[in-house]
Every structure is written in structure tokens, then in C-alpha cells.
Amino acid sequence: PYFNPSNFSTANLTGYGTLRRNSFYGPGFTNVDMSIVKATNLNRGEHPVNFELRADMFNMFNITQFQAPNTTITSNQFGEITTTYPARIIQLAGKLRF
Numbered sequence: 146p147y148f149n150p151s152n153f154s155t156a157n158l159t160g161y162g163t164l165r166r167n168s169f170y171g172p173g174f175t176n177v178d179m180s181i182v183k184a185t186n187l188n189r190g191e192h193p194v195n196f197e198l199r200a201d202m203f204n205m206f207n208i209t210q211f212q213a214p215n216t217t218i219t220s221n222q223f224g225e226i227t228t229t230y231p232a233r234i235i236q237l238a239g240k241l242r243f
Contacts, residue, residue, distance in 0.1 A: 171211070172226070177204070178201075178205060179205050183199075199240070202235050
């Protein structure tokens with residue numbers, strides 16, 4: 146578990162309790178995105194033609210990013226982190242303007 150679930154009680158689920166708002170924070174988030182663009186002029190005669198090649202990388206270093214822990218107190222997975230954000234995503238694009 147990300148925190149100790151035994152510190153919580155389900156005795157009075159209708160009240161507000163004594164814990165202040167936003168007392169818990171999820172795990173840290175480190176993310177590096179990068180784009181590389183190469184633009185080329187292909188002018189043939191009087192009509193300008195441009196070609197652009199682009200590569201985008203999201204979560205470039207492929208660092209595991211954990212989502213927030215389960216905060217439903219009646220769940221069996223209360224306090225556990227069970228999901229992550231997507232892994233590295235790479236997309237390539239080409240654009241021809243004339």
C-alpha cells in the first residue's frame with residue numbers, strides 16, 4: 146500500500162471526520178516530452194512546395210508513472226496503487242504543403 150490503510154476507520158462514513166481536505170498526495174510525476182522537426186523547401190519553378198518531417202516522443206525516457214492510490218475506504222484495494230500512465234509514445238508525421 147502507498148499509505149497504511151489500518152489508520153482509517155469505517156465506523157462513521159456519514160460524517161466528515163477530522164482529516165483536512167487534500168491531506169494525501171499521490172506519487173511524484175516526472176515526464177520529458179520531445180519534438181524534432183525538419184522543414185525542407187522543395188521549390189520547383191514559381192510554386193513554393195514545403196515538406197515537413199516531425200517526430201514526437203511523449204515520456205521520452207520511459208519512466209514508470211504511477212497513478213493515485215485507491216481512496217475508496219470500503220474497497221479491498223484501499224491505499225494500493227494498481228494503475229500506471231501509458232508508457233513511451235512515439236509518433237511520426239509528414240506534411241507536404243503546396
